[in-house]
Amino acid sequence: MFKTILVPLDGSSRAEAALPVARRIAQNTGATLVLVQAVSFLSEYWPTMATTAPSLTQAVVEADLEQATAYLNTIATAPEMAGVVVKTAAHFGPPAPTILTVASSYNCDLIVMCSHGSTGMIHWLMGSVAEKVARSASLPVLVVRAEGLHLESGTIGLAQPLRMLIPLDGSEGAKAALEPGAELLLAMAAPGQRCALHLARVASQSVGEHQTPEHSLQESNEVAQAKGSLQQTTLQIREGILAPYIREHKLPVTWSLLRDTDIAGALLHIAEQGEDMEGAGTFGGCDLIAISTHGRSGLQRWVLGSIAERMLHATKRPILIVHPPKSTGEEKRVPEGENLALHPLVHLY
Numbered sequence: 001m002f003k004t005i006l007v008p009l010d011g012s013s014r015a016e017a018a019l020p021v022a023r024r025i026a027q028n029t030g031a032t033l034v035l036v037q038a039v040s041f042l043s044e045y046w047p048t049m050a051t052t053a054p055s056l057t058q059a060v061v062e063a064d065l066e067q068a069t070a071y072l073n074t075i076a077t078a079p080e081m082a083g084v085v086v087k088t089a090a091h092f093g094p095p096a097p098t099i100l101t102v103a104s105s106y107n108c109d110l111i112v113m114c115s116h117g118s119t120g121m122i123h124w125l126m127g128s129v130a131e132k133v134a135r136s137a138s139l140p141v142l143v144v145r146a147e148g149l150h151l152e153s154g155t156i157g158l159a160q161p162l163r164m165l166i167p168l169d170g171s172e173g174a175k176a177a178l179e180p181g182a183e184l185l186l187a188m189a190a191p192g193q194r195c196a197l198h199l200a201r202v203a204s205q206s207v208g209e210h211q212t213p214e215h216s217l218q219e220s221n222e223v224a225q226a227k228g229s230l231q232q233t234t235l236q237i238r239e240g241i242l243a244p245y246i247r248e249h250k251l252p253v254t255w256s257l258l259r260d261t262d263i264a265g266a267l268l269h270i271a272e273q274g275e276d277m278e279g280a281g282t283f284g285g286c287d288l289i290a291i292s293t294h295g296r297s298g299l300q301r302w303v304l305g306s307i308a309e310r311m312l313h314a315t316k317r318p319i320l321i322v323h324p325p326k327s328t329g330e331e332k333r334v335p336e337g338e339n340l341a342l343h344p345l346v347h348l349y
Helices: 016-031 045-050 054-076 094-106 129-136 173-188 213-238 242-248 262-271 307-313
Strands: 004-009 032-039 087-091 110-114 117-119 121-122 139-142 162-167 195-203 253-259 288-291 319-322 347-348
Touching: 004 054, 004 094, 016 110, 016 139, 032 054, 032 094, 045 213, 045 242, 054 087, 054 094, 087 094, 094 110, 094 262, 110 129, 110 242, 129 139, 129 307, 162 173, 162 262, 173 195, 173 288, 195 213, 195 262, 213 242, 213 307, 253 262, 262 288, 262 307, 288 307, 307 319
Parallel strands: 004 032, 004 110, 032 087, 110 139, 162 195, 162 288, 195 253, 288 319
Antiparallel strands: 087 347, 117 121, 139 319
16 A cells, blocks of 8 residues: 655646646545655756855755745645645755655655646656656656546546556566556545456567468467466466455456557557457456556567557556566666766755
8 A cells, every 4th residue: 555655746737737646546545745846957057056156056046945845835735635644845956866866765655747747947748757757766656647537537437447457468577567556546446436457468460461371370379378378367366366465455357468560559549448359348448557667578578668658658548657676686777867966955844
């Protein structure tokens, strides 16, 4: 269960689109919200300006931090936050590493952020801050779109279950999204609303008219193997062998197998359209997506910058990015070009 949720803000209404989602999760789980804003207008020039104009630099930074603190306190004390424990943190530094540092210092177990937001010289666009955080964070990151599907608005009818899509590829790494996805699904559900998980896998499909019998046989074997893997995974979940949290909360699990040359496109189609597919029956799509950034099946690799990144860019569904546990000795990653040692000023409130 989520205990501490980090919400990065930048003063824009677009970035604040993450607040209703984070608030709903906190209200349903009792989690604490930590609101953070990174003051970074001068951060890239900090080494030079700190030497040539230290007094001016310090004054500008302190003024920006004071403004950020006032803004965060306004959000934290808004009537909508009644009943939710809210903390605020205003930092000086580049956005992505600052967000990750605050997440670590508060022992956060979830980051909820919008993929678009801007104020002044800061631009939180996909391919920038949100992507850097999703790529580098060791904890799950829920990315919502300002213009996307908002579950808190009541547009999702209670007559239909709240459904989450979890893509798989047969690897253990891809299964890392199962339990965090299930936790988020239950945390997002309205009182009395049913929930369901849908597992999906895309098998490769050749194009062209000249396929050899050997090639066709190989593809048939791959499809059979993928189908068997999905069936076995679903059975293990239902029996509590895999991701016991799902069985504990009695979440229904369905699965589907598609054949397509475009893995990300096929997964997005399942999420947004739903259809009659082998193993699934008919359903109207999924409301959320949870995907691991690592997985492997043959030559397929799911890494941020590939399948997960394409889905981040294309979908309007909230998407949870999950990193499998790191192997022993693997170093924690920090976004390239970002040196936290150059940004020593920190204000915590």
